[in-house]
Amino acid sequence: MAGIAAWGAYAPRLRLSRKAVTEANAWVAPNLKAKGKGERSMANWDEDALTMAVEAARDALGPDDDRSHIDNLYFASTTAPFADRLNAGVVSAALTLEKSIVASDVTGSQRCGLTALGQALAAGGTSLVAVGEHRRARAVSAQELDFGDGAAAFVVTDGPGAAELLGRGSVTDDFVDHFRGDDGGFDYYWEERWIRDEGIVKLVPPAIRKALEVSGLSAEQVDHFCFPSTFSGMAATVAKAVGIKPEAVRDNLAAVMGEAGCAHGPIMLAHTLEDAKAGEVILVAQFGQGAEALVFRATGQGQRPARGVTGSLADREVETNYLKFLTFNGLVEWDKGMRAEKDNKTALTTLYRNEDMILGLVGGRCRETGVVQFPRTRISVAPNNPAVDTQEPYRFAERRANVLSYSADYLTFSMAPPNHYGMIVFEGGGRIMMDITDVAPGDVETGLPVRMVFRIKEVDEKRGFVRYFWKATPDRTAITSQSAQAAE
């Protein structure tokens, strides 16, 4: 039977204080004041559903950058950056998967993350499922407080792995609790009481019952029940309706990250896998024009992620500037200055010619001298040994690196000034002058350990194109371990 061999997760480092939001909006929405508790994850300006999915996938795949074992890739999101460009193709290029994989985007509903996982489990072979969501909500809405941004990913294999699939149940019904047109706008919601009583309570249980029936299990045997909903107590209500014990209901992380749309069921599953004991039964379900339910049995085996949900949630920076959140989400028309007027048109020919360099951070390694360089060139950069045509592809994305030189630039246009960038030197060779993200003034110094992250480089607002590249970010695990060593 197929199973989850490895899993990973990602939540953006920024956590917006809900109190900061409700206080800013108290003049117009005093009714939302009660929601001003805890924090929600907030994508940096250079993160979207796709970049977060890539980070979660890297967490699941681990540091070994040979990914030739992946046969299929599913990218699931309802907030993918492209309506017509295979988003999974970008994910694949970023992860340097083989060109021969089968890749698809799965979208259209809040349950599409679990749908993708279910499809991968049914497909056979080794699949990577990466689910990311960058939620959009209007200012002063309840949604902006309830929602969060994040991603989860799974490596699915034919064997049981860390969690063996026992059964799947699905219900499809065009129950429109909310919708979002193709104009890139916002969700339009119907009444909460109707969604709860006529939608979730009636459509989710049949999917759960079906999944349990296929698994040959009863509801009481479920040890972990993952069901995301922004309605309070909803998971407990569903659990009660199907006979799952109340203590099996998992924390939906509303207090610490908010609800990450179609990624949230997968995130809760990933979170559960971190502490499920061998033999325990996990049921994950998500609502959306019906429901999807999957039942697993934890094996205690498989590959644990370096970060996971717990690690992601621990790596946080509280943001109390609501205006920054609005700005990052394109909800404020602000004066970017003349320096931002430059045309960000992307030469697609150049992008494709340099696809592995730009999207995969692949450079070169000289067959003769072993010298590593970025980018790969016909004539080697090695001083006194300009060997010709000796370069083999060399992946930089998973290599450890340090800052050689940097500046925090207040002059150049940046969505999050000052723009930090510098010369990044890689262990094992090679260096790249690159942007440094998720940092504040004072965070960067020569010698700082950094790791690579896949991010938005530039947005071409005129044409609706998004450029991606890699950036450096402080390797906070390495920094902590350095400090610990220094203390000894």
Place this chain on the structure above:
Amino acid sequence: MPHGIRDKVAILGMGCSKFGERWDAGPDDLMVEAYLEAMQDAGIDQTQLDAAWFSTHIDEIGSGKGGTPLSIALRLPNIAVTRVENFCASGSEAFRGAVYAVAAGAADIALAVGVEKLKDTGYGGLPVANPGTLNPQVMPNGSAPGNFAQLASAYRAKHGVSKDDLKRAIAHVSVKSHANGAKNPKAHLRKPITAEQALAAPMIAEPLGLFDCCGVSDGAAAAIVTTPEIARSLGKHDLVTVKALQLSVSNGYESQYNGWDGSHFHTARIAAGKAYREAGIERPREQISMMEVHDCFSITELVTMEDLFISPEGQGWRDVLDGFYDADGGVPCQIDGGLKCFGHPIGASGLRMLYEMYLQLQGRAGERQLSNPVFGMTHNLGGAPASNVCSVAIIGQEGA
């Protein structure tokens, strides 16, 4: 080693426009201003010019591409005009072209003119450059100060200099240049500043504040060169001749190979070493009378003092604070105010540096005149620390 350029070419005349925010002047006006002064200084007429080199960096907002902008502005007699562009070292390239033409015997008298009209941008600082199709997909979204500022972090780390000490040293670089620029009627910025002002200025790119950055100016400069023999036949004496002209260009070593430490200019050391050999200079700290270096940012000037082998490595910041490069110091640097205060109209800057050295060597520098200079060195850099072109030129008294 080739024979080199030493004493083969003499400067017949030079000119330089007033630098600054020249709201009144377009690139043509600036070129004409510099050219007329140079022609008057040379004492020749247009028909005696055999060829011209024209340097300008940013054609999007400036004079445009090709050789025609110069030829039309000056109404040159349909002679060869070659436009050269090599980042901020473009002016030195125009000079190099003209000097080489004369040294080769291809031209008896050649003209070099550099110009940049920057203040049609709409905002302070340099215009955002067009970086091509690949660079913007991978290079950081940066600026000139952000690129050069990185020297500071690497220099501090390499030499164990504290943030405060280095900040004080670069502040003095600018204080000194402002003091010099105040005495130069053609300079863009003519107000002396204090170290306190420099230290308290708004941050541009850490650790560079506003006063660590050079002026963004409009301006043009021109040189007319010929052989020493022709110069003498035209009645010139006490000639200023070219001693060395070197250019070193990055090949990716700094930016792609793990060798360079980020704290200095790899190319500058190569160009300086070759220039000293070409000019026959063995002890630069003692023999160089004065210099104009590419102080686009204060930190650039500081590390350049070591790259030109004037200050020992790691000690440049101490020499700066000791006043060694002040007007009354061991090797006065930026006696005309430098890029910092004379200004930095990119395509003109290399020629502007030579203009000051030429005036000083001829004893015509007015209030700024140094006593008995023999060798004047210019260092003109383009690009960024990790990838650049570096020109080092030495001119001096003929026979020295």
